[in-house]
Amino acid sequence: MIERINTTARYSDATIFNGIVHAVEVPPSEVGTVADQAQALMQSLERTLKAAGSGLGHMLMATIYLVDMNDYDAFNAVWEAWVPIGTAPARACVQVPALAHPGWRVEVAVMAARKD
16 A cells, blocks of 8 residues: 655655655755755655654665755765764765756655654
8 A cells, every 4th residue: 555645736745655655855945055955854854754654764765966066065964964873875966957946956855664
């Protein structure tokens, strides 16, 4: 059975299948530095994973989308402060020409195991 959290006509905050949570987070605002946006994004991601029965320490895979690779270090500083030590997922980080909103500097897609 597929479970969905906070589903709209366009997307769900998370989908769960066979104990694996799939989630994508974007900044709640188009303003601020990549660190500001990443901080808000990580807060939201943590809430979403918790609602799905998972958590940041249960992430299996993450894909980070940055519009500017010069933001890589600033994003990583926020990421490393949020992800529990010793639980970093497999991860890819790619530069993209744009995200859905012009002011967004980062987007994160993750797969995580449920805590069950």
